[in-house]
Amino acid sequence: MAVEKRVVFRSAWLPWALIAPQALVIGVFFFWPAAQAILQSVQQQDAFGISTEWVGFANFQRIFSDPSYIESFKTTAIFSLLVAVGGIVLSLLLAVFADRVVRGALAYKTLLIWPYAVAPAVAGVLWLFMFAPSIGVVSYGLRQMGISWNSLLNANDAMTLIVLAAIWKQISYNFLFFLAGLNSIPKSLIEAAAIDGARPWRRFWTIVFPLLSPTTFFLLVINIVYAFFDTFGIIDAATEGGPGKDTAVLVYKVYYDGFKALDLGGSAAQSVVLMAIVVTLTVIQFRFVEKKVNY
């Protein structure tokens, strides 16, 4: 390992002054709400905040004894795995194709990036319209083909709908990173392998994919966090957690219990649990998966 270069700031206050605005934003928008969630999770309040009662871990006990909460762990695990793996695989495929294309490359790349600009709620509504059992264009097509589609009542159909919408939205982001990653692989390596007689499939798995591993690892972390949190807008617009509670992922339950059911203590307890899960997942990923990454 080379000796680390250290930059020394001679001024005692300048570094703090430069960091201050960013630290303030993080403090106000991340740490303060997180602290408040932890505070509210050990309290039982009425909706208007007029009476506050300390209840210790009672909220946590209550949520863990609720079978629908345990159920939503399973739902969230299935959902985030499908979204993360599906999103990464699809965008890798598209990036590899886009990399090989010569004519119209710019057009493909532009079109593939556009979905990222769509707001999550809008994406949810878009897909809802296409797949709505009574009026959707795609549902009509499916019915013509003899496939019955009812995302209002069929849990698998509803899950398919939100997974599709969530992947669609995230493809652009993954695609961009994969494309950049592919571009950074030296052409000489690939050419050398081609000269040695390696077929494209072999070239991909032995050279391209390992060299893409930092990107893939990064995107895995980002996609899992995305599936846990940013998909709320899509789920609320498309299925509202239904049918029953079959698409109620953890973050949706937090919203529902806090804002519709006005159970602020329970909702805060769920947020704390959710925060702990994502932090743990990220730590695990950095500790164990990163070891496999070749930088």
Place this chain on the structure above:
Amino acid sequence: MKSKFFVITTTFALAFGAGTAHAQTEIQWWHAMGGPLGEWVNDLAKGYNESQKDYKVVPTFKGSYPETLTAGIAAFRAGNAPDILQVFEVGTATMMASKGAIVPVGKVMKDSGLPFDPTSYVSAVAGYYTAPNGQMLSMPFNSSTTIFYYNKDAFKAAGLDPSKPPATWAEVALAAAKLKASGQACPFTTSWISWTQLESFSAWHNVEFATKGNGMGGTDARLKFNGPLQVRHIQDLENMAKQGLFVYKGRDNKADATFPSGECAMITASAGLLGAVKKNAKFDFGIAPLPYYQDVPGAPQNTVIGGASLWVMSGKPADHYKGVASFFNYLSSPDVQSASHKRTGYLPITTAAFKLTDSSGFYKQNPGADVAVNQMIRKTTDKSRGIRLGNFLQIRTIIDEELEQVWAGKAEAKAALDKAVTRGNEQLERFQAANKS
């Protein structure tokens, strides 16, 4: 001399002029009425503002009922509540339990000195928003109830008599079968399924939805809608669903749009849907009372109130409350009430307004427009006065979820209702614990 006089007069004029301009107190009104109903709200505010100069009511659309309630709560916590908040009937227990957050309407009206007679309000409507001690807590505003709409053109095409709507559930099933045979993909659907098929259904048949007079008697009430009659009804709906006669179109009022569009031929929905139906339906439609089971003694009784009421938030300056009282007085006047009722399909809240509408011949010219009113004015028993339960929104969602399992064919009616009662009772226990006072 002349110029000095001119200056003095101008100064006085400006002082007085400026004084009157500042005297108008703004009353903030947050509501959940969108579309044609939003226009109705704006017209009400405009009418009031033009009728006097002291106060100006400013209505603001805040989204759906739950969104409006959440916005009101958040604003209150931030010390920035509106003067008037429209809260749906499901949120009544929550509002009633937060004694520090609201000022009872009875108190506001009494303090203002304006004439206020609680008995002039239709008892089934006002009773719902009245405390056990008789004080009116909120002002009924858009009170609806559950009624039955049907597509007369579709009836004709199916060989049914369009002037004879089905009166019993057996007749509904028969009509649905004929409609399906004539090519209707969606013979019957329902909006607000818990409200129409369990809550109102129970009251209509004088059967308990929950103990303690459906929750009116205290927070220790518990759910009872898994009784034999309700199980029978959900079983019947399940059978209809299996044959494609009853098609589930989603939660809350998602099914509303399917009737005026012609997609579904029969629907049990809110009386407040009438405005949208009148505006958008390109076919002849009819209104009828909610169907019932004729072998149940005492049926039909009356149906349960829906819609929303206006709550007055606490912590506002005294002159705001005078303005609120004056606005409520305006809203309750027979002319305004009668016009609102005719325009929207919501119930007239005072008996005087009902009589005025009746004497104007409106009901003769619009047969079916008095269905909602008749359903609410029949004699009430302690089982049919209305439902007031804590955490009611969660309970309704629980009912939606469990019934969805029935329509999807994953659960039987009795098991689903039993599960809903168990889960719902947990919510009631939690509400009781959180509001021990």
